[in-house]
Amino acid sequence: GQNIDQPTEMTATEGAIVQINCTYQTSGFNGLFWYQQHAGEAPTFLSYNVLDGLEEKGRFSSFLSRSKGYSYLLLKELQMKDSASYLCAVRAPATDKLIFGTGTRLQVFP
Amino acid sequence: DADVTQTPRNRITKTGKRIMLECSQTKGHDRMYWYRQDPGLGLRLIYYSFDVKDINKGEISDGYSVSRQAQAKFSLSLESAIPNQTALYFCATSDDRTGGSETQYFGPGTRLLVL
Numbered sequence: 001g002q003n004i005d006q007p008t009e010m011t012a013t014e015g016a017i018v019q020i021n022c023t024y025q026t027s028g029f030n031g032l033f034w035y036q037q038h039a040g041e042a043p044t045f046l047s048y049n050v051l052d053g054l055e056e057k058g059r060f061s062s063f064l065s066r067s068k069g070y071s072y073l074l075l076k077e078l079q080m081k082d083s084a085s086y087l088c089a090v091r092a093p094a095t096d097k098l099i100f101g102t103g104t105r106l107q108v109f110p
Numbered sequence: 111d112a113d114v115t116q117t118p119r120n121r122i123t124k125t126g127k128r129i130m131l132e133c134s135q136t137k138g139h140d141r142m143y144w145y146r147q148d149p150g151l152g153l154r155l156i157y158y159s160f161d162v163k164d165i166n167k168g169e170i171s172d173g174y175s176v177s178r179q180a181q182a183k184f185s186l187s188l189e190s191a192i193p194n195q196t197a198l199y200f201c202a203t204s205d206d207r208t209g210g211s212e213t214q215y216f217g218p219g220t221r222l223l224v225l
Contacts, residue, residue, distance in 0.1 A: 008150075033213060040219070042216035042217060042218050043216050045215075048213065087152065095166075096141065097168070098153075098155075100152045100153040100154075101152055102151060102152035
């Protein structure tokens with residue numbers, strides 16, 4: 001079966017650091033994506049991991065452990081505009097289909 | 111101009127009506143997808159197409175049909191709309207390279223309400 005788990009909601013304070021976890025059990029793996037989605041808007045690409053380790057991109061970093069079926073998205077120096085949902089998605093081999101988690105809604109408070 | 115466009119952006123319809131949601135892209139991508147998004151359920155794949163002659167069912171295709179009129183156009187039809195098809199619908203595109211960091215690019219979404 002295919003299963004991707006993320007916390008439903010998280011809150012954090014402006015300027016802080018927050019880590020959003022994602023665990024997955026899928027029948028195949030060909031990369032993991034993180035997307036940001038503001039309410040009512042389209043998801044936009046944040047990061048991609050296919051090998052174990054940390055990928056850093058400005059204030060955002062993403063980590064992957066394939067043996068543990070685990071990833072996290074780390075957001076530093078939080079800003080109010082980071083209030084959004086964060087979607088974890090695993091890509092299936094060959095078909096390139098994305099399997100999405102239900103998303104984590106992050107609220108950043110002043 | 112946006113690379114992936116969807117029309118209409120909002121639609122209210124009645125149970126039993128046939129409606130079509132349209133998606134166009136200027137990215138030159140071969141692969142196109144239709145998803146629906148419901149609160150608490152995330153994005154779920156309805157149909158996908160790898161080129162004009164290739165159409166595949168996703169995980170929730172019942173009640174829907176699609177048409178790939180050209181490389182740049184992919185339409186989703188609800189033959190007889192029902193209230194539980196009320197959702198936010200997204201079209202997406204991707205390059206035809208398998209693997210790599212090439213992501214899917216999403217349109218702005220169509221908010222559909224079936225009364």
